Amino acid sequence: MTVHLCHSIPGYEDCGPGGLTLARLLQVNEIPCAVFELDRNRYNRSQGGSLDLHEGSAQIALREAGLFDQFMAVARPEGEVLKIYEPDGNLLLDESTGHGERRPDSFNGRPEVDRVQLRDMLIDSLSAGTIQWGRKLSAVKTTAEGLNPTYDLHFADGTTETEFSLVVGADGTWSKVRSLLSDTRPQFSGINGVDVKLSNIDSVDAKLSKRVGLGMCLTLGSNTTILSQRNGDGCVRSYGFMRLTEDWARTCGINWSRPAEAKQQFLDLYYKDFDQDSQDLILKADDDSVIPRPLYMLPIGHKWPHRAGLTLIGDAAHVMAPFAGVGVNVAMEDALQLARSLVACKDICSKTAVNTHERHLSNAVRDYEEAMFVRAEAYAKETWMYLNLFFHERGGHPMCEHFANAKKKQQQQAEAPEVPAKAVNVES
Structure with a gap:
């Protein structure tokens, strides 16, 4: 099994960390992969700002990739704090001093890291030659249909890579790979x-x-x-x-x-x-x-019919506006879940007949997609909620009220008495 990742078509949030994380996870599990990268080299363009990586998603991916300690060496836990001002300079919230109602505990454990640091760490973790730089994808074309489809990748320089059995579109907001799976295009937010x-x-x-x-x-x-x-x-x-x-x-x-x-x-x-x-x-x-x-987004609940040999991760699958701060975390969780499915497929294929391998591969990708659709929809709904808190006619007050209500609910849940389990008598 060889996986080919089409990577990094520029957008507001490029999906570099998602594709690179998938490549690293596959290599850790001895699954060959190749990354076709738009950029000429790692220094080709600015990589954007700071990212907060969450304990329940991106950090798990880094642990399984064997990179968690490297991440913590450059992470900035002190960057987790939030301030909210009104336009006249009145301070509504300052988590560094305790002014105002701090966000609930679910916002803890999300240290910041500069995007370029995360990207460099992932690039350096890959085997030499994994990334083919300067390969701008122009089209993906089907070369064989049926139970064992294959695909050719056509690049802007006129070159072609042929007969791939699995192509993963990690190519961002304006994904070329997405066009083979869905007619839906990102809409203005x-x-x-x-x-x-x-x-x-x-x-x-x-x-x-x-x-x-x-x-x-x-x-x-x-x-x-x-x-x-x-x-x-x-x-x-x-x-x-x-x-x-x-x-x-x-x-x-x-x-x-x-x-x-x-x-x-x-x-x-x-x-x-x-x-x-x-x-x-x-x-x-x-x-x-x-x-x-x-800023652009795909419709909440975006999905596509399964097609053997093709799938998407990150912004290519579910681009969102940045206001919930989840984009890179969803992309890296995509990478984690797809890698786990492919590793399980590899184990199954090692014990089955060769002529069933493509079916197992297709089922593995389908399993990833079905779970990802549910997860991405929940994150997209959260993002839309936060967009409407960031841009509200009452300014920052609704956001502070939202945090206070969430904190109150958290405290009520913590103080709620445990309900003892009922004993059940089973007659023989």
């Missing part, structure tokens, strides 16, 4: 805005650095936000997001080719009611970091 980075914030503005803190800092107005997060390299990434149209960047009148002016225009148009500190997170950001960023 209703959220648009800009993505910026302020490098070396401690030296640029110590007061602003203190405002952000060590983790996530949210300034939540009426359907308009500035969301900031400290990264391990000393920068702060900020997102000026709000409810806008999909074509906003093209029609708003801002000249994005002149970023210094564009930042000021952006603030003048949408952030006049925000205090100077929150505006400075945009205004003082690096000029070369300003990127208009519409």
Whole structure:
């Protein structure tokens, strides 16, 4: 059994960690795999901001991949804290000082790690030659139908790789592999805005650095936000997001080719009611970091009919907006569950006739998909709930109320008396 992963078509959340985690888990279990990667090398482009990896999903995948200790060596537990401000600078919540109602315990155990650190750790764990760099996928074509289908991969450089029995699309929001399984395309989430980075914030503005803190800092107005997060390299990434149209960047009148002016225009148009500190997170950001960023999502409950020899993980399967902070965790859990299914298939195939192997492989992938559909739908519903808390006409108050209610429910559950088990008499 050889698994081929089509990888990393750019999107808001590229699915690099999911595909790389799957490759590592397969190699740990002596299942050959190849990764076809769009990027020319690991340094080809920015890998985005910080990620929080959850105990019940991504961290389990790293444990099974033999990488958990390496992860903890670079992880930042101090980055788990959250601040929430109103646009006028009034502080609603600061978990670092105990101001306001802290989130429930389910938010603990989620240390931050920079995306580039996680990606490098996964790349370095793979056997030499596993990743074929600079292979931009243009199409996947079926070369044999029936019980034992095979597929050819066609690349933008005119080359072709042929006769694969299992292709896993880990190729992100605009997945090419998805088109063979589903006609559904990602839809605009209703959220648009800009993505910026302020490098070396401690030296640029110590007061602003203190405002952000060590983790996530949210300034939540009426359907308009500035969301900031400290990264391990000393920068702060900020997102000026709000409810806008999909074509906003093209029609708003801002000249994005002149970023210094564009930042000021952006603030003048949408952030006049925000205090100077929150505006400075945009205004003082690096000029070369300003990127208009519409956010996309697949419909909640997206699924496809099983097709032998093809499947999807991560954003290719269920791209979500980032507001529940679960995207990378769902992708790495996908990798974990698919790897477990393929390992079980390998064990079965070692004991059965060769002519039944493709059927066992197809069943293994089907089992993964059916469980993943349920899991992804629950995460997508959670993400949609948080999107509507981030972008609310009452600003940050509904989110704080949500955390307080969740905390109260947690305490009630902890204090509830245990119900003793009833004895059952069984007559012989």
